[in-house]
Amino acid sequence: MTAARGRTGRPPLTEERKAAIRLEIARAAVGLFIAQGVGATTGEEIGRAAGVSSRTVWRYFPTKESCVRPLLSTGIDTIAAALREWPAGQPLDEAFDGMWAADAGLPGPDVGALVRLTRTEPGLRAVWLQTHDEAEPAFARALAERGGLPDDDVRPAVWAAMLNAALRAAVEHHAYRTDPRCGAADTRADLETALRTALAAAANGIS
Structure with a gap:
């Protein structure tokens, strides 16, 4: 009797490694987009900059613009978890104290530069807006889980829309006003202030 053959070849990638590859591709794409523009950047160049093949790039992303999504979606899970644990009576911006302290979920300078690019690159703008649409x-x-509300209650959807708009507005406001070409610094403290201000404004309509 012939012994059963074991599995050959490379072991399958873990989800953590896949996420890391996506993030590496995203950072490479953003760097190239900023340096030379979206139109002048190819999938092959993104792959080389990320240390992977162009085939790998297209395996993870359908278009070169979509390569940036992992950077834009950073923090969605962190924000959702903070919302579920948000104590009644606590100001909304304080619900994210752990996020401010740990620097988890806060967009970095590369994201600020990317958001500035969305003003002139329709493909990137579409990805930016789609990311927020999917976060809502x-x-x-x-928010429904936090409030113990049923699935058919419309209020969590309204609150989520307000929160989502506040987060997007804060990041865009910060990114646009800290354009290095205008001599403005892109600092974490300024971004945190913008986010706290926006969240406080949104919280007036969230109970």
């Missing part, structure tokens, strides 16, 4: 249901579920 996650926020709504977290």
Whole structure:
């Protein structure tokens, strides 16, 4: 009797490694987009900059613009978790104290530069808006869970829309006003201030 053959070849990638590869590709794409523009950047160049093949780039992303999504979506899970644990009576911006302290989920300078590019690059703008559109249901579920509300209650969806708009407005406001070409610094403290201000404004309509 012939012994059963064991599996040959490389072991499958873990989800953590896949996420890391996506992030490496995203950072490489952003760097190239900033340096030479979206139109002048190819999938092959993104792959080389990320240390992977162009085939790997297209395996993870359908278009070169979509390569940036892992950077834009950073923090969605962190925000949703903070919303679920948000104590009644606590100001909304304080619900994210752990996020401010740990620097988890806060966009970095590369994201600020990317957001500035969305003003002139329709493909990147579409990805930016789609990322926020997909985040909204996650926020709504977290707020419903926090309030013990049924699935058919419309209020969590409204609150999530307000929160989502506040977060996007704060990041865009910070990114646009800290354009290095205008001599302005892109600091974490200024971004945190913008986010706290926006969240406080949104919280007036969230109970």
